[in-house]
Amino acid sequence: MEKMHIQSTATTPRIDFNPETGEFEISGKSLPENSYDFFQPLHDFVEKYSVQPAPQTHLIFKLEYFNTSSTSHFLKLMKRLERVSEKGSNASVTWYYDSDDDDMRDAGEDFKLLSRLPIEIIATSFGDNTN
Amino acid sequence: MRSSRLVMSYTGPLNGELITACLQLVHARLELSPLSVKRKKNIVNILIECLQNMQYHHAQNLLTEADLNECCVLMFLNKNSVLLECGNYVSVNQANQFSTRLRELNEMPAEDLHRRYLDTLDSGALSDQGGAGLGIMRMIKEAGHPITYSQEPVNNQCTFFWLHIKVPLAEKDYAMAESVAS
Numbered sequence: 001m002e003k004m005h006i007q008s009t010a011t012t013p014r015i016d017f018n019p020e021t022g023e024f025e026i027s028g029k030s031l032p033e034n035s036y037d038f039f040q041p042l043h044d045f046v047e048k049y050s051v052q053p054a055p056q057t058h059l060i061f062k063l064e065y066f067n068t069s070s071t072s073h074f075l076k077l078m079k080r081l082e083r084v085s086e087k088g089s090n091a092s093v094t095w096y097y098d099s100d101d102d103d104m105r106d107a108g109e110d111f112k113l114l115s116r117l118p119i120e121i122i123a124t125s126f127g128d129n130t131n
Numbered sequence: 132m133r134s135s136r137l138v139m140s141y142t143g144p145l146n147g148e149l150i151t152a153c154l155q156l157v158h159a160r161l162e163l164s165p166l167s168v169k170r171k172k173n174i175v176n177i178l179i180e181c182l183q184n185m186q187y188h189h190a191q192n193l194l195t196e197a198d199l200n201e202c203c204v205l206m207f208l209n210k211n212s213v214l215l216e217c218g219n220y221v222s223v224n225q226a227n228q229f230s231t232r233l234r235e236l237n238e239m240p241a242e243d244l245h246r247r248y249l250d251t252l253d254s255g256a257l258s259d260q261g262g263a264g265l266g267i268m269r270m271i272k273e274a275g276h277p278i279t280y281s282q283e284p285v286n287n288q289c290t291f292f293w294l295h296i297k298v299p300l301a302e303k304d305y306a307m308a309e310s311v312a313s
Contacts, residue, residue, distance in 0.1 A: 010151045031154075031179055033147040033186070065172075067179050068265035075252055100168035103176060103273065114253050 001052075004045050012038055013063065017045055022054030022089065026074075027062035035069035042073070046080045053089035057081055059117075062096040063104065064126060071107070078115040085117065092118045099123040138213075139206040145186040145219075153182060153204060166300075173273045173298055174213055178206075180266040180273075181217040181294060188229070190220040190289045212300050218293040226282055226292045229267075236267060237277035244268060274298050 001019040008014035013028040024046070032038035049057075059081055061074065078093060085091040093115070095108035108121040139157050143149065157178055161171045185202045202219035221229070236244060248268045271278055276297045283291040 010155075011147055031150075031183070033150075033183075065175065065179065067183055068269050069183075071252060071265065072255070076255065098168075101172055102169055103172055110249060110252070113249060 001049060004042070013066075015042065017042070017049075019045075019049045020054060022057040023060065024058065024077075025060040025062065027060075029064050030066035030070040032067075032070065035067075035073055039070075039073035039076075043076060043080065046077060046084075050080065050084045050087065053084045053087060053091075055089060057084050057089045057091040059091070059093045060096070061094070061108075062124075062126065064098070066107075075111065075114055078111060078117055078119075082116050092120070095119055095121045096124050096126075097121065098126045135214075136208045137205065138208050139204070141202075141204045143201055145182060145202055150179075150182045150186065154178060157206065170213075170298070170300065173275075174206075174215070177215060177270050177273045177296055177298065178204075180270050181215065181296070184266050185217060185219040188219075188221055188225055190222050190225070213298040215296040215298070216293060217296070218291055220285065220289055221292045223284075223288055223290055226290050229292065230280055230282075232264060232267060233278060233280055236271055241272070244271060248272070270294075270296060 003019065004015055004017035006012070006015035008028040011029060011031040011033065013026050013030045016023070016025045016027075018024070059077065066074075081091045081093075093111070095111065097104035097108060105121060105123070108119065112119045112121070138160055139153070141149075141153050141156075154175060158171075158175060161174060164171075182204065189202070202217070205214075205216040207214040207216070236247070239247065248265060251265055251268070267278075274296050276299060279295045281293045281295065283293070285291060
């Protein structure tokens with residue numbers, strides 16, 4: 001299975017999904033004009049990956065901004081990875097947030113309430129490295 | 132005049148590129164101010180939801196005038212708050228639905244609003260625009276203040292719908308925020 005890489009834009013995040021290592025990273029700004037069109041390929045990728053997942057699957061978020069329609073898709077990705085866990089892959093999530101951004105931290109806490117995956121919430125300093 | 136300063140204004144249609152331009156302008160203006168990062172983020176997060184809400188919900192195909200897709204966005208700095216005024220043409224039905232939902236959500240205690248947000252997110256239900264109404268809840272939460280609205284009827288089918296969003300500023304934020312509009 002090929003890796004998925006999507007370069008970031010002013011409104012869409014950078015996507016780096018590696019099916020060999022199980023590292024799936026979403027970073028930057030997630031404000032897609034049409035969230036379905038942007039995220040459906042990611043859902044399809046994870047669905048295909050889940051047939052034969054890596055021993056470890058790690059979904060990483062490093063976001064500066066996101067809109068609420070992106071939130072729905074983030075949760076959907078996590079729920080798909082819950083099924084990957086059920087197939088024996090050790091799946092987890094790391095939610096990075098800028099240390100000054102309480103709202104981003106709170107969003108991570110919300111996902112902890114809604115997903116069965118272990119979710120680690122880590123404060124960091126993004127600087128200019130989110131895109 | 133000193134009590135209310137216009138920080139940003141835009142009138143026109145909205146698409147991805149124009150929304151990005153509006154956000155970049157506001158971000159750049161706010162970066163010049165010593166407002167706390169939290170307040171800057173609040174304001175930008177609210178603006179994101181407002182602009183995309185207007186982009187998705189407008190009175191398409193109701194009238195023939197080209198300006199039906201026009202919206203209006205104004206951001207003011209007042210003594211103790213930032214005021215965001217967002218308006219666009221919507222159908223009367225859209226306006227009624229939106230105002231009913233706003234009234235309901237405004238009256239909710241913060242905990243109940245948060246629970247409603249989580250339940251809606253967890254349900255996986257998405258509107259045609261992909262939002263499921265989460266945007267309104269987020270705006271109210273981010274503002275920390277009920278969102279008011281008003282309408283200017285155009286005809287039997289169409290109205291210009293305004294959202295009036297107030298983001299309270301703490302005294303410390305205000306003393307530093309004067310520099311935004313100067």
